[in-house]
Amino acid sequence: MYGIVRMRDLDFDKSLFQNYLTGTVLDELLCSYRGLPKGVNYMIIGDPGVGKTTIILDMIADIGMRNPKLKILFISAEMNQIDLAVYVQRFPKFGDINILFIDSNFEEETHNWETVRDALDEGWDIVAIDSFYELQGIIKEEENTTMKKAESMLLSLIKKHNLGSNKLKKNTTFLTIQQVTKTGTFIGSNRLKHMITAMMELRLDNPKNIYSDRYIVFTKHRRGDVGKKLYYNLSTTGDVEYDRKRYQQDMALRKLQSDAVGQIHDFADKFDNFSTTSMRNNKYG
Numbered sequence: 001m002y003g004i005v006r007m008r009d010l011d012f013d014k015s016l017f018q019n020y021l022t023g024t025v026l027d028e029l030l031c032s033y034r035g036l037p038k039g040v041n042y043m044i045i046g047d048p049g050v051g052k053t054t055i056i057l058d059m060i061a062d063i064g065m066r067n068p069k070l071k072i073l074f075i076s077a078e079m080n081q082i083d084l085a086v087y088v089q090r091f092p093k094f095g096d097i098n099i100l101f102i103d104s105n106f107e108e109e110t111h112n113w114e115t116v117r118d119a120l121d122e123g124w125d126i127v128a129i130d131s132f133y134e135l136q137g138i139i140k141e142e143e144n145t146t147m148k149k150a151e152s153m154l155l156s157l158i159k160k161h162n163l164g165s166n167k168l169k170k171n172t173t174f175l176t177i178q179q180v181t182k183t184g185t186f187i188g189s190n191r192l193k194h195m196i197t198a199m200m201e202l203r204l205d206n207p208k209n210i211y212s213d214r215y216i217v218f219t220k221h222r223r224g225d226v227g228k229k230l231y232y233n234l235s236t237t238g239d240v241e242y243d244r245k246r247y248q249q250d251m252a253l254r255k256l257q258s259d260a261v262g263q264i265h266d267f268a269d270k271f272d273n274f275s276t277t278s279m280r281n282n283k284y285g
Helices: 052-066 081-090 092-096 112-121 132-142 147-162 190-195 244-284
Strands: 041-046 072-076 098-101 126-130 173-177 198-204 214-221 230-233
Touching: 041 052, 052 072, 052 081, 052 092, 052 126, 052 173, 072 112, 081 092, 098 112, 112 132, 112 147, 126 132, 132 147, 147 173, 147 190, 230 244
Parallel strands: 041 173, 041 198, 072 098, 072 126, 126 173
Antiparallel strands: 198 214, 214 230
């Protein structure tokens, strides 16, 4: 057979559609029915210095505090223990996150691919990876393969755990930070782009000014809306500060614009109908 099914014949546990909540306004961007969905892949990209790692750590820490029984893992392929200790000083709640440090020693034979694969097989609710490209490069070097093959290995592993193929049968959600080019373009193959559920971008109002306002926006979103901006502040200690008031004002403006467009379309339709009726009456009158 070809694997053809009818969706009504498939049986899903209702809990699969109960999202993880952060308790912040970010929940409204993560999904149209609020929160971070289960078994999805969100990729996070952004300009240098916008705080990609901080935003993701803050997100999973908030989710973990609201749901202490969840199994949450952060895989760090870029920063070591000392690097992350600095983050914990500013954001103490990060200290409770489970972290797998990828330690690649090119002088000795190491196989972080096996480490990652074995760790994920234990079963996790949420896994964050910082970063996909760095982990991909480490696997390429250690396994003596190509970047394309290393990407394929990681994507196959992610898909496997999305579908709950692990010891605890958890439909793992992946939050994957990805690097960008100098022009801010996403790095990765078309297969990677198609596989992700959503593309979450962290941007600066003025890319040439690191001190300009920062915001989150989705440019691809199978579970929510694209184009909505949520501004945030990293200068505070303890929590990332999201500008709820500004977000709500922007949403109110979007609604007014949408309503205005709808009214224009209604007027245009009525005018077309009136014109058509008038022409018909003149023709046969």
